[in-house]
Amino acid sequence: MESIKDKVAIVGMGCTRFGERWDMGVEDLLVEAAYEAFQDAGIEPNVIQAAWIGTVFSGMSAMTLAPLGLQYIPITRVENMCATGSEALRAASYAIAAGVCDIALAIGVEKLKDSGQTGVKGPAIVGDNTDGSSAIGSGYSAPASFAYLGTRYFSHYNIDRDEGKRLLAEIAVKNHYNGSLNPKAHFHNILTVEQVIKAPIVAWPLGLFDCCGVSDGAAAAIVTRADMAKNFRSDPVYIKGLAISAGARQGSMRQDYDYVHVDENVRAAQQVYAEAGIKDPRKEICCAEVHDCFTAHELVVYEDLGFSPRGRAREDIEAGTFTLKGEIPINTDGGLKCFGHPLGASGLRMMYEVYLQLQGKAGPRQVKNPRLGMTHNLGGNAGAGIGCCVVAGNEKG
């Protein structure tokens, strides 16, 4: 089996401002993200040979991308819950690596705010009634499904309620600080630990500021063969590894699952590190965008991705390890916390930040001399999820 490492490069990226984009439809968001990417790569749209459009709710089929006016090229819509944006990048990258095209577009979009609702509808479940859920399936909200992690983490590691809330709050405070430095983020407000702790509870132990927002957005990447990358720009970003690990609901059905880690995250990380040749992620990964849909998830992700030893995330949080000036800055752009989570766009929005960091263009959020960056998504939830990791670097080899 061959590795994807250094076969594919990203030579252009675009990302809309995320937020409640009342003024923009799906088509506007797509055009805005795609044309920023075209401009960044220095190409005209007509050189794109194939495209993958990721969305969960905002369109069916290749027709979702019709607003770009691409002329009769192969286009495919992909969907993999919260990993949908990364899935579009993965599909485009594999097509380049297969040699079936030389320049491809990966783009993701989600328009959540047109629904007039405050949350995200559960996706249709294969094999069940098509309009959404089994007759007897769970009716709980997305925050509740991640609250399980927080409740169990506190219980497992004997962390009392106040300490636990404070620990989660530190994560929200960090991400909001980073978001305050990013004009493309939905939220720019700096929070204090007290504010986070005192916010109304959504699903204990998660309060309002432990949950990511609901927003609209789109992001896009132009990928090409690694050996052609320098034709487009002097500072391309190379794909080092692409990994997906889909669970089979083992954690929801088996008592040996502990709800203080997520197997799908762990396995996707192991796969991507093996592909990228990473031995010690804490030392080698310079910055990471991880799936902070809820602070309790970012907490376990530190351990799942190998940044903190198992059960020791707390010490790293307290030491400031994951802040902009810390040992391994996490969610430097503000994360899902500040961008919200337009599902189809999120994976590519994360890569947009890693791309800027690796090019040294992240402005006030810039980390020092990065070499390798990483994105991570979890589709579904703890116990029944899809883990997805992408590693990218600014040097070949």
Place this chain on the structure above:
Amino acid sequence: MAGITSIGVYIPRYRLSLEEIGRMWQTRGASGEKAIAGYDEDTVTMAVAASLDCMKQIGKDVDSLYLATVTAPYKEKQSAALVAGAADLRKTCHTVDFTNTLRAGTTAMKAALDAIKGGSAGQVLVVASDCRIGAPKGRFEQLLGDGAAAVMIGSDNIIAEIEGAHSIFSDFTDLWRMEKDAFVQSGEGRFIDEAGYIPTMRETVTELMEKYSLTPGDFTKIVFYAPDSRAYAGLAKTLGFVKDQIQEPFFGQIGNTGTAAAVIMLTAALEEAIPGDRILFAGYGDGADAFILRVTDNISRIKSALLMKDRLTVRVPVDYGRYLVWRNLVPVEPSGLPERAEPSLAARWRERKTIRALYGAKCRKCGTPQIHPIGQISRICVTCQAKDDFENYKFSDKTGKLFTYAIDQLQPTLNPPALNGVIDFDGGGRLICELTDYDLTRVSTGMAVEMTFRKLSQGKGIVNYFWKAKPI
């Protein structure tokens, strides 16, 4: 010989006090309280709980299930079949709804007695369950409570033999509900008592005693239906019974529970009975049914079971606003969250074994019990990936522990916040499901739970029943 072989009761834990009702309507509320079914309970779920309670000690060898109620969730579609399914009775069990009159409980008992005597059934489970709603501000709002009780009628191991029975019918219009009536309608109070209830009951009971040459002095207890405590005391006195003989009717604790009322009182009387006691038992509604019961030596068998006084100690007060919401008596702002999908009839049918009695599967190869509320029918083992190599495995009768939980402020529910949890069953298997009947201040990981049949949601005009976990 035929008689009662086992008893079961279910009283919901919630209470609406008459003082609270009085506070709402600026009237001087009477004292006492009434039991009210929770937001996720109805006649069927309470009947399931009472039936399971009744069969706990003697098993499920049941030939017929007779459900008595005037508050069936469906006007057309049998409730007894829903109860039999959730109670996991065998498919040849003959299910019948006895309905349209408050006498349905005793009428079902009479039919069961006849079936046993006629030899067409060996054991018949009679369960009476009601959840009537009185119009807000009205007399019935103060009076009507919710509850269920079950008696098993059979010929072996009888705890109370039915020595005699007598019935009369009477086309008397005292209480009624037409097709479109949401609430119980009634004739004028003294008229319906003086012209209907008291003479009909007196006639039936008197004729029964005459038929068997008995007098009030021959009975240890008299247990009978009455619309309220005043009529109850009045009739007992008229019949010539003295205070010690009159069973406590529980009006002030649970209210008038309709078809279940007399049966609940009977179970309480049996709990306190000793061998040789004779009990006069009567039900009323469009006539009356009366029975003579003789308590046997087997009565000692039920002494270890949960007694009525224990059942009445768990009382969770509910305020009037919450009561209105639970009974859909007031429109409330819908949740801003995306709505839960309507249940698909086809999906419900495929998942019927799981919906009815919470069946999952146990892998024949590795022995793992497993269940998931989405895509019920296991084909591939979650542990060893063996294909189609399972035996049925029932989870509804298993206890478990709460592994982790979430108190969900967003989930659309009539009783926010919702509590959802990961349940690890004793003996294996894990299920993520809703919890109910909990005290939020006492919820913790490791908490022991059992499963209870409840309403999950209502949509497309059908009731979507499923199992929830509740603290033990």
